[in-house]
Amino acid sequence: MAELREQSVQQSGKGGHNGIVEVTDANFDQDVLKSDKPVLVDFWATWCGPCRAIAPIVEELATEYQGKIKIGKMDVDSNMATPQRYRVTGIPTLLVFKGGQVVEQLVGYKPKEVLVQALNKHI
Numbered sequence: 001m002a003e004l005r006e007q008s009v010q011q012s013g014k015g016g017h018n019g020i021v022e023v024t025d026a027n028f029d030q031d032v033l034k035s036d037k038p039v040l041v042d043f044w045a046t047w048c049g050p051c052r053a054i055a056p057i058v059e060e061l062a063t064e065y066q067g068k069i070k071i072g073k074m075d076v077d078s079n080m081a082t083p084q085r086y087r088v089t090g091i092p093t094l095l096v097f098k099g100g101q102v103v104e105q106l107v108g109y110k111p112k113e114v115l116v117q118a119l120n121k122h123i
Contacts (some may be wrong), residue, residue: 019062019071020058020059021072023041023072023073024074025081029068031074035070037068037070038056038119038122039071039072040067040070040096040119041072041096041121042072042073042092042094043095044075044091045075048091049090050109054094054110057111058114058115061116068122080113082123092105092108093105094110094118095116
């Protein structure tokens with residue numbers, strides 16, 4: 001299952017079918033901080049069970065909020081600078097950025113309703 005999820009993130013790349021952007025240390029400033037829309041970034045890893053559990057919810061949100069909020073995923077094993085910069089110590093961590101600033105932080109598995117409430121405050 002982790003392999004499938006990883007492939008879907010890699011295949012989606014910039015403009016994937018599910019609207020999820022693969023965020024990296026290299027593209028973070030451009031794709032997240034300089035975005036004209038709020039951005040939800042899911043910090044995850046392939047070995048993280050709760051990350052795999054929340055993945056389908058994040059994918060649903062990407063579809064439901066398309067055009068309103070950008071959704072990105074960052075693999076913390078491949079990108080270490082950005083998680084350190086934002087003090088991401090546990091995963092999954094979901095950060096909502098607006099205007100280059102963190103406006104929401106959700107740590108651990110959360111039900112969809114909690115994520116929806118957090119996103120709706122910023123659109």
